[in-house]
Amino acid sequence: MSDQPRKPSLIVAIGMAGAGKSTFVQRINSYLHTQNHARPPYILNLDPAVAHVPFEPNIDIRDTVDYKQVMKQYNLGPNGGILTALNLFTTKLDQVLELMEKRAEEVDYIILDTPGQIEIFTWSASGAIITDAVASSFPTVVAYIIDTPRTTAPATFMSNMLYACSIMYKTKLPFILVFNKTDVESHDFALEWMQDFETFQAALATHSGSKDDEGEPTYMNSLMNSMSLVLDEFYKHLKAVGISSLTGDGIKEFFDAVEESRETYEKEYLPELARARAAREKSLQEAKEDSMTRFMKDFTLDRARNPRAAADDGWDSEEGVEDDDGLDVNIIDRGMSPWPGQYIDVTRMRRDGDEVNWPRPS
């Protein structure tokens, strides 16, 4: 056993707009506040456009970036505004991580509530940077929130699962399917479909719109039939829990799933992360060596063909070229003066004369 204090588990709450992410975050927040041995979580709100969140986040993107101001400044629509706000926030990620690290010993859970427009987080560079950064510091799990009552149609269910599948393979993180709103609709049908693809196919066959005018299965029907076989493999890699963020039903099972996912993170994600890092460093080193070898070859060839040039620029071919350590390369730093197209930090512009509220008081 290591002497290091146990790191908090980090939960990234992702889901389609209206699936109940914020209500879910508030539910787990209140659950942790009321449990005898639990400590309140550390919460980050990453949705710049949300008007109201039912909890008090410790770090709130809205304190750093005013997304309406960003829309005006860059002449963007709402989605562009949210994405740019997230990009700007990501430039401060080192500060965010530092704050989380500082609080790590005081909390057992860190929770990230993500923007309502799911693709802005899951398919943007910033979303990937944030997810990778937190996941390399804390045992992380993705909680994919599903609006259960709106997923009872086989086609909608399949679309939702395909989306979940794409996020899981993109992040490679432990994944929990959270079937929310079970007070309205039980998630039993979903579990059945996931455990036995034949029951899904049977539901598909009886669902309206599965046959065309001539009584033949529609193209969509055949496609989904085949997809259900593919997804069978995907279902084996994830956990599913049913909860009601409204009543609190199933929250304990959710935390059990988080605990199990922590083991998956340590056994599978961390070694994979270390392997990926080592591979990246190796390929960078190889690319560096390769480019150096080619440079030296071209350089020597050039000097052999044109020895006068060497004399003109004072280079003594007898001495050769100094090794890596001896190279005196001046990197030009353009950071001191503005240039066309320079990135402007609107977060600073917004704060001119304002009270800086970073981080939010806990």
Ligand SMILES: Nc1nc2c(ncn2[C@@H]2O[C@H](COP(=O)(O)OP(=O)(O)OP(=O)(O)O)[C@@H](O)[C@H]2O)c(=O)[nH]1
């Ligand atoms: N019946 C029921 N309603 C719920 C539950 N969870 C959330 N809701 C309702 O679903 C609606 C959407 O919930 P939010 O928490 O705002 O959903 P969200 O995913 O954060 O939505 P965005 O802000 O668009 O991202 C609200 O009206 C909630 O009251 C639940 O477990 N049961």
